[in-house]
Amino acid sequence: MSVIYFLISISIFVAVFFLYAFIKAVRSGQYDDDYTPSVRMLFEDELVKKETNKNQINITEEKQL
């Protein structure tokens, strides 16, 4: 039955690891700006596309906001 000691230690260890990861992420400033990244990720590399097919640009563009 001592396997329960083992399993619970693992589960606590995993939980502590996540707590550590969370604190580290907060400390690095990841949550300071919660808006810009959400817009930024929708940008594709327009500049490259522009050169390859100039006419279709308006169709493929998404309009946000």
Add this chain to the structure above:
Amino acid sequence: MDTANCFHCGNEIIQKDEVIFDEKRFCCNGCKTVYEIFSQNDLTCYYDFQASPGATPQDIQGKYDFLDNEEIVSKLLEFQENSTHIVSLYIPHIHCSSCIWILENLQKLQQGIVTSQVNFPEKKVRVTFNPEQTSLKKIVEMLCSIGYEPYISLENFDEGKKKVDRTLIYKIGVAFFCFGNIMLLSFPEYFEVEEYWINQYRDFFRWLIFGLSLPTFIYSASGYYVSAWKSIKSGLLNIDIPIALGIVVMFIRSTVDIVFDYGQGFFDSMAGLIFFMLLGKLFQIKTYDFLSFERDYKSYFPIAVTKVLPDGNEEAVQVYDIQKGDRLLIRNQELIPVDGILISQKASIDYSFVTGEAVPIEKKSGDKLFAGGKQLGKVIEMEVLFSVSQSYLTQLWSNDVFQKKVEQQHKTITDKISRYFTPALLLLAFVSFFYWVFIDVTTAFNVFTAILIVACPCALALTAPFTLGNVLRILGSRKFYLKNALVVEQLAKVNSIVFDKTGTITTNEKTSITYEGSELNDFEFKLLKNVLRGSNHPLSRRLYDFIPNQERMEVSSFEEVIGKGIFAEIEGNIIKLGSSQFLKTMTENTHKKTKVHVEINGIYKGSYVFNNQYRKELEQLFEDLSKKYNLYVLSGDNDGERKILEKMLPANTTLVFNQKPEQKLAYINSLQQNGKNVMMIGDGLNDAGALAQSNVGISISENVNVFSPACDGILDASQFGKIAFFMRYAKNAMKTIYMSFGISLLYNVVGLSYAVTGNLSPLVAAIIMPLSTVTIVSFVTIMSNVFANRK
């Protein structure tokens, strides 16, 4: 594209200024140039994310010359090393995804920029560049040329690295971690199955839970102990005392329980309680990163000005380095940073910052200029009399009363309740203890602790943060930005509202005068102008300025009937000007509109309509507000507008004119002495003192990105008419809090009935606690949204 709006900035195109380029229509050359820059660099995607996202670039000739000064630049830089410089620039125009896109592609526009990153909520762009290939000045000028002019002020110069306080987030993280794990580990005990393996491992589980509860107890909850201790020391009984007491008692009793093997303890409830309360705190904090409520003159002042050296050369010099006797060049739209004497022939200075009076003042050579004025027109030269710190405006600002008090004597609603709650709770605990002591000592201790645990006013403490936090959010989405949750409570208590005149109840647009009636010929214009010359009535003055210049004529007779009109004779022509009663024309008598009727030689010609520059919602708003509040209008101007205002505003409105900034402050103070709770609504720096003195200072702004003085809240000018609604809403928010207090007391009564009878099991506590939290939070959220939708 058949709309007559500019492709770049979206402004309406005036026919004669229209510029057509690349089959697109632009309102001016500036916009066209920006488009050209973008299309040359293959950046026209800028226009795809958002229609007409741009701004017209302003003329910045020479404005940023001070960025050649290395000392200044190094103060502005965030990071500085041989080939890498990083700077954060505040750009008020950032407003849409197109802005983000273009500003993150700056490297395509200028060599030497490595990367640029936008922080949208703060409206800042962080540029990393190589100083060998470009310079800060070039970057700033490039940003200006594409319509994204950064705002650089003295404040940037002084400010050190801002420290971000993230403790609350850490505390919540820790509390959640402990709470979750404790809950999981407590599950076997909840069911109290007397099984072999549970009995076997019970101690292991319990001590593990004890260990897990330590970080929450010691770290996450530390704020409550500190606050409770402070409140005991200052003799106030705030809500943190029963909270801290509850937490400590919970911890001690649970520890005793597991040491002596009485039971599993209340660690789960404790961790959950701390977690939810911290969450409430976080919810209450709603910040508007792009707004600042604590501005002083520094954010208005430029970093540097142009100094004229004795040999005639010009040099950018830091404002703090300006000394008496220096000669300065002030360009169009530049702020005068120090007191001085005008050397150039003429200047026209806009003192609206300091006095609120929007009309520029003409100054002649030798006149004294005060800091805070803005030069309009040509470049002027001045000689410095005082350094920055000794100038009038700065002195005014350093005055203590002009600083918003950090901690006002204000009791929050929760504190008020807890003044009764805390003693009542302690009383109940002790009474039950003494009752049970005679029956059974162990039960007595159990009951005593159970009461403190169950009554630990979790729901009570959550009510206000969640309600006010939600109210802040709702108001924010309606363009009324409040500094913090406290302001909502204060808003609900206000019984007197003081308005500033210029810029607050008036708009910045110039008064327009229109004419209705049969067309006047040139001769009649001439007659009119000459009659008006003799009158001092404010309407006559305005009409006089409105009519183009005419030849002078001899007025043979002139009679002004006060409050009615003018009767005059010029070269045999009889002219009557004035109100409709005076002319006896009996057209419609709409008192809502200010009109001057014209009659020449007995023939009624028509009337000049003064579309007043007051906000159009003004009358309605004052009428609504006058039922519940004492209203005052304070103005820095002379009382020329008194008549008009008296007519427009409800009779019980007090009008006070000729108020200097200090007098405004004193006026507010005297109202407060008379027991009034004053809300001041103002705009310019001239109201800063009054805004700080008032219980609630609201600054009104045509564009919230432009700086406003230190205040408790910033209101977008377009929402002016909704002030009455906001006031009502604040009151309703307080009503919601009271209702929710009722509910949470109900939960306390239920919980206490278990506790007093000595039946509180950890399971009951673990059910009541989250249940009350969830009900309270959802109740206040729903209620505050319901009230928001009610008109």
